[in-house]
Amino acid sequence: MKLPITSVASERREAAFSRREGLMLFGLGAAGLVxxxxxxxxxxxxxxxxxxxxxxxxxxxxxxxxxxxxxxxxTVDFRHADRGxxxxxxxxxxxxxxxxFGGTIGEEISVTFDxxxxxxxxxxxxxxxxMIGYVLVGDFTINLDQVRxxxxxxxxxxxxxxVEEYFEQIALIGSGV
Ligand SMILES: [Cu+2]
Numbered sequence: 271m272k273l274p275i276t277s278v279a280s281e282r283r284e285a286a287f288s289r290r291e292g293l294m295l296f297g298l299g300a301a302g303l304v305x306x307x308x309x310x311x312x313x314x315x316x317x318x319x320x321x322x323x324x325x326x327x328x329x330x331x332x333x334x335x336x337x338x339x340x341x342x343x344x345t346v347d348f349r350h351a352d353r354g355x356x357x358x359x360x361x362x363x364x365x366x367x368x369x370x371f372g373g374t375i376g377e378e379i380s381v382t383f384d385x386x387x388x389x390x391x392x393x394x395x396x397x398x399x400x401m402i403g404y405v406l407v408g409d410f411t412i413n414l415d416q417v418r419x420x421x422x423x424x425x426x427x428x429x430x431x432x433v434e435e436y437f438e439q440i441a442l443i444g445s446g447v
Contacts, residue, residue, distance in 0.1 A: 331399045
């Protein structure tokens with residue numbers, strides 16, 4: 271009986287190895303490590319934005335950090351501290367050639383941002399409560415004015431307050447560049 275058992279164990283090891291290799295390949299692709307001229311093996315950093323019923327700073331129904339400045343090629347993992355949230359990019363709040371993204375309620379997604387600019391996103395159930403956020407990629411000023419204009423058109427006083435608050439933070443980042 272020993273031989274078949276050994277054989278099965280060996281097959282399992284091989285299967286596990288293949289699976290690991292597969293995951294590694296998938297991971298490389300997902301991290302944007304595609305071989306491109308001038309950007310060989312450019313490993314981006316990974317950041318986390320979390321959806322909260324109550325954020326660490328006390329804000330209700332908010333992303334944290336709601337304003338995040340990253341480098342081109344970096345990835346943002348969108349996580350949920352509580353149920354009932356999602357992440358959805360605003361079509362009108364991204365640079366030309368930028369990435370659109372979105373998840374269902376409770377779905378945690380990872381997004382790699384290759385194109386510089388400002389990206390706005392929101393939580394669909396709580397948009398009226400101002401549950402929005404901004405990812406600033408590299409030189410994010412490229413489309414900042416347009417994102418500001420579109421943000422100002424969001425409906426409701428709570429959203430308007432958040433836009434004010436977040437653009438104050440963005441202005442501080444901008445002055446530091
Ligand atoms: Cu929400």
